[in-house]
Amino acid sequence: MKRIEKLEMKGICKSFVGVKANRNVDLTIEKGDILGLLGENGAGKTTLMNILYGLYMPDEGQVLVNGEPLHLKSPKDSMKAGIGMIHQHFMLIQKHTVLENIALGYAEAPFLFPQKYMRKRIEEYSRKFGLEVDPDKKIWELSAGEQQRVEILKALLRNADLLIMDEPTSVLTPPEADELFEILRKMIGEGHSVILISHKLEEIISICNRVMVMRKGEVTGAAEIKDVTKVDLARMMIGREISASYEKAALEPGDPVLEIASLSVNSDQGLPIVKDFSMTVRRNEILGIAGVSGNGQREMVEAVTGLRRAEKGTVKLQGREVTNKSARTIHNLGINHVPEERIKFGTVANLQLFENSVLKKHHEKPYSTNMLMNYPLIKNHADSIIEKYHVDAASINVPVKNLSGGNMQKLILGREIASEPSLLIAAHPTYGLDVGAAEYIRKELIHARDRGGAVLLVSEDLEELFQVCDKIAVMFEGRIMGIVDPSDCDIDDIGLMMAGTSVGLKGEKN
Amino acid sequence: MTVTILPREKTSALFNALILFGSLLAGLVAVGVVFLAKGINPFFAIGEIFTASFGSAFGFQETLTKAIPLILIGSGLALAYRAKFWNIGAESQLLLGAVFATWIGLKFGPGLPAWAILPLMFLAGFIGGGLWGLIPAIFKVKFGINEVISTLMLNYIAAEFVKFLVVGPWKGETKYGYPYTDDLPTQAILKHLGSTRISLLMLVIAVCTALVLAFLVYRTRFGYEIRVIGENPEAGRYAGIDFFRTSLIMMFISGGVAGLAGVGELSSIHHHLSYPETISAGYGFTAIIVAWLGRLNPGFSILSGLFFAGIIVGGDAIQMSMGLPATTVNVFNGLILIFLITGDFLLNHRVRFQRRVL
Ligand SMILES: Nc1ncnc2c1ncn2[C@@H]1O[C@H](COP(=O)(O)OP(=O)(O)OP(=O)(O)O)[C@@H](O)[C@H]1O
Numbered sequence: 019m020k021r022i023e024k025l026e027m028k029g030i031c032k033s034f035v036g037v038k039a040n041r042n043v044d045l046t047i048e049k050g051d052i053l054g055l056l057g058e059n060g061a062g063k064t065t066l067m068n069i070l071y072g073l074y075m076p077d078e079g080q081v082l083v084n085g086e087p088l089h090l091k092s093p094k095d096s097m098k099a100g101i102g103m104i105h106q107h108f109m110l111i112q113k114h115t116v117l118e119n120i121a122l123g124y125a126e127a128p129f130l131f132p133q134k135y136m137r138k139r140i141e142e143y144s145r146k147f148g149l150e151v152d153p154d155k156k157i158w159e160l161s162a163g164e165q166q167r168v169e170i171l172k173a174l175l176r177n178a179d180l181l182i183m184d185e186p187t188s189v190l191t192p193p194e195a196d197e198l199f200e201i202l203r204k205m206i207g208e209g210h211s212v213i214l215i216s217h218k219l220e221e222i223i224s225i226c227n228r229v230m231v232m233r234k235g236e237v238t239g240a241a242e243i244k245d246v247t248k249v250d251l252a253r254m255m256i257g258r259e260i261s262a263s264y265e266k267a268a269l270e271p272g273d274p275v276l277e278i279a280s281l282s283v284n285s286d287q288g289l290p291i292v293k294d295f296s297m298t299v300r301r302n303e304i305l306g307i308a309g310v311s312g313n314g315q316r317e318m319v320e321a322v323t324g325l326r327r328a329e330k331g332t333v334k335l336q337g338r339e340v341t342n343k344s345a346r347t348i349h350n351l352g353i354n355h356v357p358e359e360r361i362k363f364g365t366v367a368n369l370q371l372f373e374n375s376v377l378k379k380h381h382e383k384p385y386s387t388n389m390l391m392n393y394p395l396i397k398n399h400a401d402s403i404i405e406k407y408h409v410d411a412a413s414i415n416v417p418v419k420n421l422s423g424g425n426m427q428k429l430i431l432g433r434e435i436a437s438e439p440s441l442l443i444a445a446h447p448t449y450g451l452d453v454g455a456a457e458y459i460r461k462e463l464i465h466a467r468d469r470g471g472a473v474l475l476v477s478e479d480l481e482e483l484f485q486v487c488d489k490i491a492v493m494f495e496g497r498i499m500g501i502v503d504p505s506d507c508d509i510d511d512i513g514l515m516m517a518g519t520s521v522g523l524k525g526e527k528n
Numbered sequence: 529m530t531v532t533i534l535p536r537e538k539t540s541a542l543f544n545a546l547i548l549f550g551s552l553l554a555g556l557v558a559v560g561v562v563f564l565a566k567g568i569n570p571f572f573a574i575g576e577i578f579t580a581s582f583g584s585a586f587g588f589q590e591t592l593t594k595a596i597p598l599i600l601i602g603s604g605l606a607l608a609y610r611a612k613f614w615n616i617g618a619e620s621q622l623l624l625g626a627v628f629a630t631w632i633g634l635k636f637g638p639g640l641p642a643w644a645i646l647p648l649m650f651l652a653g654f655i656g657g658g659l660w661g662l663i664p665a666i667f668k669v670k671f672g673i674n675e676v677i678s679t680l681m682l683n684y685i686a687a688e689f690v691k692f693l694v695v696g697p698w699k700g701e702t703k704y705g706y707p708y709t710d711d712l713p714t715q716a717i718l719k720h721l722g723s724t725r726i727s728l729l730m731l732v733i734a735v736c737t738a739l740v741l742a743f744l745v746y747r748t749r750f751g752y753e754i755r756v757i758g759e760n761p762e763a764g765r766y767a768g769i770d771f772f773r774t775s776l777i778m779m780f781i782s783g784g785v786a787g788l789a790g791v792g793e794l795s796s797i798h799h800h801l802s803y804p805e806t807i808s809a810g811y812g813f814t815a816i817i818v819a820w821l822g823r824l825n826p827g828f829s830i831l832s833g834l835f836f837a838g839i840i841v842g843g844d845a846i847q848m849s850m851g852l853p854a855t856t857v858n859v860f861n862g863l864i865l866i867f868l869i870t871g872d873f874l875l876n877h878r879v880r881f882q883r884r885v886l
Pocket residue numbers: 034035037038039057058059060061062063064065066410411412419420421422423424425450452537538
């Protein structure tokens with residue numbers, strides 16, 4: 019089969035009930051290109067790529083490969099044409115092995131001894147592109163980065179010439195992201211091309227050779243990367259520059275809100291993952307937890323919020339012991355929580371937006387009284403979240419699954435921040451948000467602090483931590499490596515601690 | 529030839545309604561084909577079904593009589609299905625309701641006036657059905673046992689238990705060789721409306737139950753919580769919803785209303801406990817289709833219950849007049865369920881057939 023030399027999308031239009039997701043979009047990509055696709059949340063990036071992948075059918079417009087029109091009616095057609103897509107949420111079967119997942123639906127596998135054949139193919143491709151995976155491991159045993167490699171292998175083995183990646187780095191640790199980019203570079207060296215959706219401008223600058231910006235369903239700009247800077251990109255996207263620093267009121271930390279002492283927690287596999295963890299978060303304070311994900315951050319947060327059992331140690335909230343209390347009891351004491359896997363935990367996809375706007379608060383006044391839900395009031399509440407947090411949705415009556423990824427997140431953030439909790443725990447709050455929205459959320463976190471709240475911010479984005487935190491604790495293998503003051507410490511030291519090296523610190527030790 | 533199934537990206541209210549009527553129509557066409565194969569004019573036969581059930585005063589009375597248990601059970605099942613709890617055991621929940629009510633009726637009935645014994649029987653019936661519904665809920669939440677299997681199996685257990693009672697310890701002294709319990713005393717029997725077999729009280733209870741359950745699902749906190757845990761149990765956990773408690777209450781209610789239907793059948797129609805097939809006539813299974821046709825809205829079970837009651841009555845009628853086998857109605861119901869579920873699937877998915885090109 020002929021390879022993709024040039025792929026064009028021409029005049030693509032697609033509307034959903036009440037939304038025009040794509041209006042007259044043109045896109046061109048040639049062999050060897052890495053095209054960055056940039057745009058605000060809800061701009062229509064995922065929709066456009068779903069059309070290219072054959073998942074959605076465009077209302078108007080066409081796709082041409084090497085000048086020939088393509089009729090894409092399902093992902094099978096686009097795979098046949100050499101187009102592969104990796105969604106933000108992986109589509110792998112957790113209980114099967116890597117090999118089984120790749121072999122599934124693989125047309126060329128022989129009838130007899132398919133494993134042997136597949137193993138050979140997998141090894142060949144792993145070597146060629148530097149995609150290291152153990153074919154016999156079960157998917158659930160793999161990290162997000164490894165799972166992504168499986169997805170890439172799967173696409174490549176199906177002869178994907180053009181690989182579409184929708185926000186691939188939002189689930190990766192920074193070193194994993196670097197590895198991914200290495201793989202992508204190898205791929206273009208082999209004559210493949212890549213479309214990369216990302217909200218991280220520096221990523222686009224460092225890996226792409228061309229960029230295209232979308233806004234409200236339309237293409238608003240395109241450029242060669244060598245001609246633009248990060249500031250230009252931000253301006254192309256949101257029409258203004260973004261702040262590099264954030265203003266904070268000069269406030270002394272107040273009384274302790276959350277006190278964790280010698281906490282130990284087990285992972286899903288039953289192994290200790292948080293070990294003897296102690297920490298205090300105070301009023302008027304944003305405490306950041308830096309660390310490569312998988313070092314116990316999620317489990318620590320789950321134990322604090324009552325979603326996971328603490329094996330040892332105590333958790334105190336405003337002086338009251340809440341260790342191993344139920345999630346509802348803890349929430350009622352004034353903790354709000356933006357979970358890490360927010361699409362999975364934080365929303366109910368098939369329920370409507372307004373119903374989701376009170377999830378976890380649905381049992382509280384005024385949203386419900388005497389066991390009855392006050393839906394008119396809940397709808398007003400949903401309206402105000404949408405407005406304040408710029409959630410882009412056709413109406414509050416749409417099922418949440420119809421929102422774009424970033425808008426789902428904004429809804430959850432709005433819901434959790436708006437009720438002014440005494441402690442807000444936010445895990446990776448700006449993942450998947452466009453730069454404008456991320457800036458807004460950071461300001462809101464600071465606002466929550468200035469108002470007298472305490473904030474626990476788990477993030478891998480060091481820049482973000484430095485911009486908003488009053489203190490940063492670095493977590494490695496379930497322990498705190500050190501707590502530092504961001505105004506008086508070196509970003510490289512934190513990087514070292516995140517990798518498990520202790521450094522002589524100038525900063526305080528809590 | 530390959531088949532590709534994709535999620536459907538847009539649906540509208542109109543499309544929804546079209547699919548619903550389309551599937552009903554397709555179901556009727558399929559039934560027509562069955563009639564045709566038997567050498568019967570399908571238009572005539574289907575026409576007969578509806579005239580027999582809705583076209584005459586007598587037929588309509590029978591339809592209402594049969595609609596009562598279907599509405600009750602159907603609305604209870606809609607509640608369970610909202611929480612994605614696939615309760616297939618309404619048949620046995622009905623039986624247990626009848627068993628509990630029989631016990632109360634026989635034991636305390638003779639000494640109490642109607643205003644005291646009837647509410648006691650309803651209460652006992654609700655508790656009986658509810659407790660039987662709790663068993664699969666506990667199995668599921670505590671041990672992860674699939675509720676489809678457990679509820680189905682419990683149907684057999686309950687049926688055997690009732691058989692055991694009526695031929696063994698509860699066998700009526702006045703019933704000679706028959707496998708019946710003694711008749712309930714007159715004050716424990718529900719009065720009929722005129723010369724019909726309709727108990728007005730049961731009809732009111734059935735309609736009110738359906739409306740109350742609809743209110744429960746769409747207006748109360750409990751309804752919100754069962755929808756959340758049904759759609760996404762992980763989010764339910766995050767939201768602090770007690771999965772165990774909520775599932776148990778939900779199944780107690782779902783089983784309980786089936787138990788009420790059992791009390792109605794016992795006290796209004798049969799007056800004594802007898803073989804399980806006599807007491808229920810498969811209402812617990814037909815009600816599954818009632819719940820689906822009502823789009824899992826308990827309130828709509830009133831209409832869909834009436835519709836299926838009509839099909840049962842009309843089916844019985846043509847079975848006699850045209851000499852069809854007794855299972856005709858089951859074929860009818862089964863076909864309609866298949867088309868309803870297919871319609872539901874098509875509502876949410878796009879299916880493509882493609883020729884395989886190499
Ligand atoms: N299946 C759907 N039904 C209805 N509306 C939809 C559907 N999918 C997307 N939309 C709407 O189309 C618009 C574009 O969504 P899309 O997912 O393409 O945005 P995006 O650019 O990928 O945003 P993000 O950066 O947040 O992921 C949004 O307003 C969204 O609400």
